[in-house]
Amino acid sequence: MKLNFKLMSLFFASGILAGCGDKAENKEESLITGKEFAKHIAVLASDSLEGRKPFSTGEEKTIQYLKTEFEKMGLQPGNGDSYFQKVPMVDIMSKPSGKLVFKGAKSGIELNYLDEFVAASRRVREQVKLENSEMVFVGYGIVAPEFGWNDYAGIDVKGKTVVVLVNDPGFWDANLFKGKTMTYYGRWTYKFEEAARQGAAGVMIIHDTKPASYNWAVVRSGWSKSKLYLQAEDDNMSRAAVEGWITMEFAKKMFQLAGVSDTVLTTARNKGFKPVPLHMKASITINNTIKKSESNNVLAVWPGTDRKDEYIIYSGHWDHFGKGEPINGDSIYNGAADNASGTAALLELAHAYTKLPKKPSRSILFLAVTAEEQGLLGSDYYASHPVYPINKTVADINMDVLQPFGRMKDIILVGKGQSELDAYADEVAAKQGRVTRGEPDPSGGWYFRSDHFNFAKVGIPSMYIENGSVSLEHGEAWGEAQKKEYNDKRYHAPTDEYSSDWDLSGIVEDMQLLFEVGVKLSNESTFPKWKEGSEFKAIREKSMGQQ
Numbered sequence: 001m002k003l004n005f006k007l008m009s010l011f012f013a014s015g016i017l018a019g020c021g022d023k024a025e026n027k028e029e030s031l032i033t034g035k036e037f038a039k040h041i042a043v044l045a046s047d048s049l050e051g052r053k054p055f056s057t058g059e060e061k062t063i064q065y066l067k068t069e070f071e072k073m074g075l076q077p078g079n080g081d082s083y084f085q086k087v088p089m090v091d092i093m094s095k096p097s098g099k100l101v102f103k104g105a106k107s108g109i110e111l112n113y114l115d116e117f118v119a120a121s122r123r124v125r126e127q128v129k130l131e132n133s134e135m136v137f138v139g140y141g142i143v144a145p146e147f148g149w150n151d152y153a154g155i156d157v158k159g160k161t162v163v164v165l166v167n168d169p170g171f172w173d174a175n176l177f178k179g180k181t182m183t184y185y186g187r188w189t190y191k192f193e194e195a196a197r198q199g200a201a202g203v204m205i206i207h208d209t210k211p212a213s214y215n216w217a218v219v220r221s222g223w224s225k226s227k228l229y230l231q232a233e234d235d236n237m238s239r240a241a242v243e244g245w246i247t248m249e250f251a252k253k254m255f256q257l258a259g260v261s262d263t264v265l266t267t268a269r270n271k272g273f274k275p276v277p278l279h280m281k282a283s284i285t286i287n288n289t290i291k292k293s294e295s296n297n298v299l300a301v302w303p304g305t306d307r308k309d310e311y312i313i314y315s316g317h318w319d320h321f322g323k324g325e326p327i328n329g330d331s332i333y334n335g336a337a338d339n340a341s342g343t344a345a346l347l348e349l350a351h352a353y354t355k356l357p358k359k360p361s362r363s364i365l366f367l368a369v370t371a372e373e374q375g376l377l378g379s380d381y382y383a384s385h386p387v388y389p390i391n392k393t394v395a396d397i398n399m400d401v402l403q404p405f406g407r408m409k410d411i412i413l414v415g416k417g418q419s420e421l422d423a424y425a426d427e428v429a430a431k432q433g434r435v436t437r438g439e440p441d442p443s444g445g446w447y448f449r450s451d452h453f454n455f456a457k458v459g460i461p462s463m464y465i466e467n468g469s470v471s472l473e474h475g476e477a478w479g480e481a482q483k484k485e486y487n488d489k490r491y492h493a494p495t496d497e498y499s500s501d502w503d504l505s506g507i508v509e510d511m512q513l514l515f516e517v518g519v520k521l522s523n524e525s526t527f528p529k530w531k532e533g534s535e536f537k538a539i540r541e542k543s544m545g546q547q
Contacts, residue, residue, distance in 0.1 A: 031352035032512045034504040040069070041344035044318075045336035045498035052335060053322025054089070054228070054295040054371050062318050063296050066368055069347050070300035073354050078299025078365055079387050085297040087370055087381045093226035093289040094120035100244075101283045102135065104257050108280070111250055117204070118223035119244030121286050124235035128288070130202045130242050132281040133161040137260070139268035139275070140165050141194055141203070142185040146538065147177055148271065149185075152198050155275040161202030161242075161282040163251070164191050167211035169269040171443055176269070181417070181442035184457075184535050186211075189448070192243045202242040202282055206251040206265075213444040219245050228374035230381055231292065242284060254280070295319075295370040297378045299387065302353045304363040304522065311388045312522050313365045313460075314349055314514070315379060315451050316342030316399040317372030321492065330494035337486065337496055342399035343368055345511050352515055360522035362394060372400070372451055379451035383458045391543045394527055395421060396462040397514050398452035404502035405482045407509055408468030414439050415447030418536070419461040420528040421517070428516045432509060439466065459540030461528045463517070465510060 043049070043065060050058035067083040077083045099110040100117045111117040121128040139151040141164030151164075168186035170177030177183050184190050188205055195203035209215045223245070229236065246254075255262045258278040267273060298318065304310070320335025334340070350366045365388065369378030386393070413425055416438035429436050439446050447453060452462035469479035490496040521528070527544070530537035 030512070031355050032348060032508060032515050034348070034508040034511075036348035036351045037344045037507065037511065038500075038502075038504060040347045041336065041340050041498050042500075044340035044343050045334045047332050047334065051322035051324075051333040052318060052320045052340075054319050054374070055293050056322050058322055059295060059319070059370070063298050066298045066318065066343070066347070070298075070350065070366065073350055075300035075302050075350055075354070075366065078301045078367070083298055083300055085299055085382065085385075085387065087295045087297055087378055088231035089228050089293060089295060089371065089377060090124055090231050091226050091228050091291040091293070092120070092122065092124070094286050095289075097285045097287055099284075100246075102254055102257070102280050103132075103283065104280045107257060109250065109253055109257060111246060114220050114224060116250050117244055117246045118219060119242050119284060119286060120223060120227065121242055121288060122229050122236040122239045123241060123288075124231075124290055126288055126290065127285065128241045129285045130161060130282050132283055133159065133201050135161045135163060135258075135278040135280045135282050137163045137255075137264060137268075137276040137278055139273045140168055140185070141191045142168060143194055144177070144183070144185050144535070146533070146535065149177075151268075151273065151275065152194075153274070156199075157195075157275075158199035159201045161204065162195050162198070162200045163204050163206065163246075163254075163278070164195070165206050165211075165265065165268060166191075166208055167443070167445075171211045172269050176271070178533065181438075182445035182448075184445075184448055187445050187448045192240065196239045200240050203240050203244070204282075205245045206248055207245050208248050211443070213441070216247060226289070228371055228377060230377055230384075242286060254278070295378065297370055297382055298368040300350065300366045302350065302360075302364040302366070304360050307361045307525065308363045309392055310362045311365050311393045312362055312518050313367055313393060313396040313455065314346055314399070314518065315367045315369060315396055315455070316346050317370070317378065317451055318343045318368040319370050319373055319378070321373060324494075327494050333492070333494050334497045336498040337403055338401045338491065339372070339399075340498065341402035341507070345399045345402060345507070345514075348511060349515055349518070356519070360519065361524075362522040364518065364522060369451055376451055376454055379454040383454040386458075390458050390460060391545070393455075393460050394521055396452050396455035396460050397518055398450055398455075398462060398464045399514065400450045400464065401466070402507045402510060403467040403482070403486065404504060405467060405471065405479060405506055406474075406503045407472045407506045408434070408479065409470040409472055410435050410437055410468035411510065411513065412437060412439055412466040412468055414450075414464045414466055417531065418447065418456075418534050419463075419530045421461050421463045424517045424520060424528070425463065425465070425513065428513045431516075432513065434468075434509075456536050457539070459530075459536055459543045461530060461540070463514075465514070467506070467510070
């Protein structure tokens with residue numbers, strides 16, 4: 001482990017890494033040192049765990065390791081008498097049997113799979129069809145009362161196929177929604193959810209690279225594989241039968257065929273936009289290959305004292321991709337940074353809580369979730385099947401990809417501005433001589449891409465940090481270069497491996513910040529709130545009986 005111990009001793013002496021904020025309680029020694037982290041990540045990112053893929057022997061080894069470590073620390077099982085929460089999933093490989101057909105009164109167009117459209121079905125059925133389903137363009141497909149916006153106003157889309165735009169209108173107009181900062185209404189997953197709530201049989205998102213923040217190749221790659229979904233009691237029959245994307249090129253051809261000017265793509269950005277019937281019908285058949293199985297979340301609790309029925313959650317996903325296509329002879333996708341790092345941090349933080357001189361008032365739940373890489377499924381399952389009441393859950397603090405780049409002057413709060421948790425992070429960062437900032441590209445919707453989001457969706461204020469960029473030793477350009485190198489060469493590749501040469505000093509400081517935030521929350525009697533304008537504020541207020 002490459003730690004500059006001379007520098008670390010200076011950190012301790014200056015109070016930067018001084019325990020939970022009260023130097024008297026910490027007896028001059030930090031409870032977060034990186035020692036536990038290094039021990040655990042060496043195991044979690046090792047070849048012996050085979051890349052930690054759900055439903056594999058790697059999963060069984062991983063969850064048993066976590067259970068054993070939590071037990072050794074004296075943490076209680078988090079789900080009754082068990083450390084596990086079963087997460088039922090279904091793997092569906094959807095394959096269109098032919099082309100996607102849009103047919104008008106006089107003519108039609110046919111779209112080729114992967115090149116011009118992708119489509120799948122969450123319904124647990126061997127075959128699903130759209131047969132001459134009427135098509136309607138519904139702008140951004142958003143119903144957002146807090147923004148006075150309803151793209152479905154005045155139209156019944158039951159049994160129809162809706163066509164929607166990606167992102168939200170704020171991407172184009174700073175006066176709408178949150179401007180360049182994407183709301184959840186702009187996330188593609190929301191488009192499918194809202195279409196299903198409206199009773200649509202099919203939903204097609206028009207891909208546009210700039211507001212999507214990724215090109216068509218990303219859509220094509222992601223939708224050409226089988227997908228894991230949570231099992232649902234109704235076998236996902238409440239979802240639209242067909243969900244998919246079409247290219248912008250063919251969307252414009254579709255509008256032309258429908259006799260609708262493609263200026264609707266811009267008029268859809270205007271408040272009061274009305275849905276546009278396309279006088280066309282969509283048809284496609286999708287064949288599904290279905291497999292059902294179960295994975296596991298791992299839960300452990302450090303009980304509180306006088307407010308032990310209230311909970312702070314620390315979360316991180318334990319899963320990665322297992323074994324895959326060999327690159328330079330290496331077929332094990334170890335996922336050291338993503339996310340053996342966050343899982344190892346869970347264990348170090350748990351160890352630190354057990355060493356506090358005084359137990360926290362509130363209970364602390366350490367939650368290692370499954371199948372984040374398959375669509376945030378483990379956290380989704382917990383949020384929809386909570387072991388502890390949502391209205392008794394104070395906050396979620398999520399850890400995903402802690403990087404060994406050394407100490408940073410800054411720390412990124414993904415979704416900064418969403419909740420009062422920002423102030424907690426700001427306070428601790430200032431004590432460390434650091435600053436917090438939001439993500440550089442908020443239009444990419446990064447707040448909706450890790451497990452904290454599923455807690456936010458049910459109203460729980462959620463914090464997610466990313467590595468800063470301004471290296472204390474090397475400067476900002478160097479820090480940005482490290483991130484780029486990781487994204488270009490190691491992200492989701494066999495080269496994301498742990499080395500004893502990792503510089504853990506920055507990870508230690510980030511863990512210390514999250515520890516201090518959690519300790520403060522755990523000893524308060526108030527609940528942090530969402531800020532005005534957050535799309536999650538009304539959900540929280542309803543769960544807390546404030547509406």
